[in-house]
Each structure stands twice: as structure tokens, then as C-alpha cells.
Amino acid sequence: MSEPVRVAVIGGGRSGEHDVSLGSAASAVHALRGERRWAVVALTIGRDGCWSDEHGQRLTPAEAVTVLRGCHVALPLLHGPHGEDGTIAGFLEVAGVRYAGSGVGAGAIGMDKWVTKLVAAAIGLATAPGTLVTARTAGEYRWSGPVVVKPVGAGSSLGVSLVESADGIGPALTRALRHDDRVLVEQVIRGREIDVAVLGRADGSRVVAPPLEVVAAGIFDHAAKYDGTAEFRIPAALDEVHRKALEAAAVEVYDVLGCRGVARVDFFVTAAGLVLNEVNTVPGFTARSQAPRMFAAGGIDYPELLAMLIDDALGGRPAAVPA
Incomplete structure (x- = not known):
């Protein structure tokens, strides 16, 4: 019988979608371990950016790279900033690790x-017609009708608000700016x-x-x-x-x-x-x-x-x- 394919499944991450990512990774690990052709290596990136193995043992970045390079392929399941945005793909590219999913540019x-x-x-x-608002220009934005306010670079609809009156725009911008320093204000579709x-x-x-x-x-x-x-x-x-x-x-x-x-x-x-x-x-x-x-x-x-x-x-x- 041929050697199982060693797959490094990476979950967690530093974004607000940390827990969602843990769920994705855990589900993938469980499914892959149900088939003999895969040998799964589960890795987690904590909210603090530190790596660990599935036993909770902390790994330095260099140790993480060694583990990853001992696998045939990585399956990064990091949602949101510091992962999905191309950063984990860039890390794997530099480390010389083959990986599933989109590369740096697409992410x-x-x-x-x-x-x-x-x-x-x-x-x-x-x-949707929209306006880009930054922390510096937020105070200048004038509401002109129902809009959706969303952080430019966050996922899972974090910080997204439907604003249907002028007095709601300020709080909505404040919420969105907690997740990104750029905010998109779009007309409701x-x-x-x-x-x-x-x-x-x-x-x-x-x-x-x-x-x-x-x-x-x-x-x-x-x-x-x-x-x-x-x-x-x-x-x-x-x-x-x-x-x-x-x-x-x-x-x-x-x-x-x-x-x-x-x-x-x-x-x-x-x-x-x-x-x-x-x-x-x-x-x-x-x-x-x-x-x-x-x-x-x-x-x-x-x-x-x-x-x-x-x-x-x-x-x-x-x-x-x-x-």
C-alpha cells in the first residue's frame, strides 16, 4: 500500500473569524481522518499569532515551517484578515510548501x-454604488438614504450594518472602523x-x-x-x-x-x-x-x-x- 498523503490542516488565525476557522479546520480534520489515504497534521494559529500543534504544544515559526515542510501539502482554512487575505499563502510560498486554495494576489x-x-x-x-470612507474622512460623510456600511477587509459580515436613518450612520461607521481603517458605504440593493x-x-x-x-x-x-x-x-x-x-x-x-x-x-x-x-x-x-x-x-x-x-x-x- 502506498504511503498516505500527509496533509497539514491549518485553522484559527488572528482575525475576528478565529472560531469560525477553528470549526472549518476541525471539520476537515475529522473528515480526512476517516480515510486511509490521508495522514493529517493539525496546526492552529492562535489569536496572538503563535503556532501550536493539536496537543497544544507551542511552535516557533521556524518549527512550524519544519512541520509544514514535512507534509506533502497544506490546507489553510483561515478566514478573514491575516489568513484569507493572502498572508498565509505568502507564508507558505516563502516556506516552499505546496498548498490548496487561492494564492497571494487572489486572496x-x-x-x-x-x-x-x-x-x-x-x-x-x-x-452596488458605494463610497470609500476612512477613519480620517468618516466625520465628513453625509447620509443620503438607506445604505449598508461594511469594513473593507473583514469577513463573516463582521461590523456590517444596515442604516435606514441619518442618526444611525455615525454609530455604524464607528462599528465598522473597529474592524478595519477603511469602510465601504453602499447603496442598498x-x-x-x-x-x-x-x-x-x-x-x-x-x-x-x-x-x-x-x-x-x-x-x-x-x-x-x-x-x-x-x-x-x-x-x-x-x-x-x-x-x-x-x-x-x-x-x-x-x-x-x-x-x-x-x-x-x-x-x-x-x-x-x-x-x-x-x-x-x-x-x-x-x-x-x-x-x-x-x-x-x-x-x-x-x-x-x-x-x-x-x-x-x-x-x-x-x-x-x-x-
Whole structure:
């Protein structure tokens, strides 16, 4: 029997999504350990940025690199800043460790909602009209109608607020600025919220999962994402025209950002057409998270999805034993 593929699963991180990331990593570790072809090495980055193994033993960065370089491939499941934004990809690149998922550039662009809007405009894809506000200019912003206030570089809808009156803009900006020193203030888009998950294969092909519709009472904020009140409808009820348009737009965004692995591209479907909301290059990755559930609805279960991610990171070739 061939040697198991050694997979380093990395969870935690320094962002506000630390606990969400721990959940994604724990779910992946559990699933991978259910199959003999994988030998899993579980690593955690604490909120303080320090590495540790699954026994809680602290590791210096140099020790962490040694562990990682003893694995065939890494599966980083860090959501938000200091991970999903390309920083963990950069760390692995410098360390010479093969890894699953998007690289430095795609992670940095996808995490930056303002830059993502600029990229979308360049390819002719609509986004919500918005204004970039900084800590220095926040006091100058004047409310002119219902808006959504969100940090430019935070995930899991942390710091996101729907502002429906002028007296709410100041507190909303203050909340958002706790998570980032740049804030996006966008006009409210009325439409159906539809998410599309894309998996890039090593041969250059793309697998698009059945789309998911988010049905929530009010804004789909951090609380609604995790308190069970939002409903996920998979597959979203769409006619063929809208489904194909969403799939094509999601793949175009995936490709133009240079994504790898799994990315979730979120849209609003409005009477005027598609509006890009955001891109998640490391979406939630428990078996019950949106992207894995979407692929499961398309016939790719969670263990198979993990295997596809890892195999593609290895270039579709058998794993070489690390030196």
C-alpha cells in the first residue's frame, strides 16, 4: 500500500473569524481522518499569532515551517484578515510548501471589497454604488438614504450594518472602523441574494456547484449567518437564463482574480440584472457551511470535495515524499 498523503490542516488565525476557522479546520480534520489515504497534521494559529500543534504544544515559526515542510501539502482554512487575505499563502510560498486554495494576489484582492469593486467594473459587472470612507474622512460623510456600511477587509459580515436613518450612520461607521481603517458605504440593493461556488481543477476546468439562495429577515449580517435564522435554499429557484448568467459571471470573477481551489462568489439578482456583492476565497468549510452544501447538492460530498482540493493542489499527480 502506498504511503498516505500527509496533509497539514491549518485553522484559527488572528482575525475576528478565529472560531469560525477553528470549526472549518476541525471539520476537515475529522473528515480526512476517516480515510486511509490521508495522514493529517493539525496546526492552529492562535489569536496572538503563535503556532501550536493539536496537543497544544507551542511552535516557533521556524518549527512550524519544519512541520509544514514535512507534509506533502497544506490546507489553510483561515478566514478573514491575516489568513484569507493572502498572508498565509505568502507564508507558505516563502516556506516552499505546496498548498490548496487561492494564492497571494487572489486572496488580497478578494478580501478587499473596494478593489474587488474596481475589478468588477473593469470587466463590466455591476456592483452596488458605494463610497470609500476612512477613519480620517468618516466625520465628513453625509447620509443620503438607506445604505449598508461594511469594513473593507473583514469577513463573516463582521461590523456590517444596515442604516435606514441619518442618526444611525455615525454609530455604524464607528462599528465598522473597529474592524478595519477603511469602510465601504453602499447603496442598498433590492434583490435576491444568490451565492455561487466555483472549484478550479488542476486541468484548468471549472466545476460550478448548484447556486444557493440566502433568505434572511433583514440584512444577512454576522448574527444571521450563525444563529440559524437565515434559510439556505439549494438549489436556488432560477430559470435557465439567470442560472447560466450567474455561473458565467462567477467563473469570470474567479478567473480574473486568479482564484484557485474553492471560492464563493455572492450576487444580488435584481430586476436590472446581476450585481456582484463579494468574493470569498476561503469560504466557511465545515460540512454544513454554504459552499460544501452547494457542492453536496451537485453530487460532490464533503470528503470528496476535500480530496479534490488536495489532489488539485498536488497538480493531479501522486504526492512526492517531502525531502
